[in-house]
Amino acid sequence: MKTIVQKYGGSSLAEDSQLCAVAERVARTRRQGHRVVVVVSARGDTTSKLLASAGRFNTQPDHRELDMLLAAGEQTSASLLSLALQDLDIPACSMTGPQAGVRTCSAHLNARIKAVEPGRILKALDEGKVVVVAGFQGASPGGDITTLGRGGSDTTAVAIAAAVQAARCEIYSDVDGVYTADPRVVPDAIRLRTLSLAEMKTLAHHGAGVLNERAIDYALEHGVTIHASKSHGEGGQTIVRKGSGAGQSRIIGIAAHKNLVSVQFDEGADRKRLADILDDYDGFAPELADGASGCYLLPIDQLADVEGLADSLQSEFGAAVEVRYPLASVSAVGFRAGQDADILSLAAENLTDAGIKVRQSFTFPHAVTCLVAADKVKQAAQAFHAGFGITESEVADVA
Known part of the structure; x- marks a missing residue:
């Protein structure tokens, strides 16, 4: 059985109907005979609202306390999706980042993943469960909750894919792959069918929002292939993998x-x-x-x-x-x-x-x-x- 890691962004889970549609997609993948780990972001604009709430109580909030607050968004998504899967008769369990074995440095708000200890994930997969992991978070050496910065759930997904030796890491968002520009802004943008990880890293560094730069760094280091696809409806995909890239000035x-x-x-x-x-x-x-x-x-x-x-x-x-x-x-x-x-x-x-x-x-x-x-x-x-x-x-x- 192949292990597949799927990641769903916050806009893919914002409405209850969208979250249920994601559960149906995950269930189909599991029924096809795959072992599935799902990584989720906070729903909709939850993270922005939590940040704004902190700012109302403290103009310069302590970063450790912010991490405690912000981690709640992803944990909510993980629990709700697990419940939705169970309602579809798919055995599932949710885990926080620390429970899933995500170990980070001590920095708050912008921590880096140092290792993933996948024992608990692998045990649940062996029991036939879909594992739903709260992205964007991990545990510091001292046991504090840390968060991974903007787009951190992508990094969680790639790191877990490497740790469980997944066949691929599927990143789902509201666009069907990586385009030559944001298609919501540039209507004639063109979807790239394939892209090298090195080129994707440069695009991400300069603001292309489909994939996170740190996730690409991790994929480069560990040889993870990424499939970027659309969460809802029909569409194509972009396969991002190791390669030589364009190789010319254009x-x-x-x-x-x-x-x-x-x-x-x-x-x-x-x-x-x-x-x-x-x-x-x-x-x-x-x-x-x-x-x-x-x-x-x-x-x-x-x-x-x-x-x-x-x-x-x-x-x-x-x-x-x-x-x-x-x-x-x-x-x-x-x-x-x-x-x-x-x-x-x-x-x-x-x-x-x-x-x-x-x-x-x-x-x-x-x-x-x-x-x-x-x-x-x-x-x-x-x-x-x-x-x-x-x-x-x-x-x-x-x-």
């Missing part, structure tokens, strides 16, 4: 971060102190061209109190740090894209022609990124996709 996709805080600092800032404050957040830090300054870009949805953080940074660092929000980033991703001056020039030209002001530009080895106003991100993604001329023939055989 743009294969557009990615965007929709709501960011930019923390820019100059030579007057204590970089170590700033890093100690900001490294707990799941952001990214491109270097600016002059080398004397730098920038952290942090997702707003990971911050319990944006204004409180901004005020705290300005109070401690003064003029050496500038905090701006809300901003968004749009990136053109392709092999060695950031090393091609023509791509950087075309990126700025695409946005200028669309009447969008470029706040700042960055280059990475395989991407070019521009910061824009948050309310312009949809228009910017559309301008990039059209301006770089991504067509079906160019991406038909990406991996």
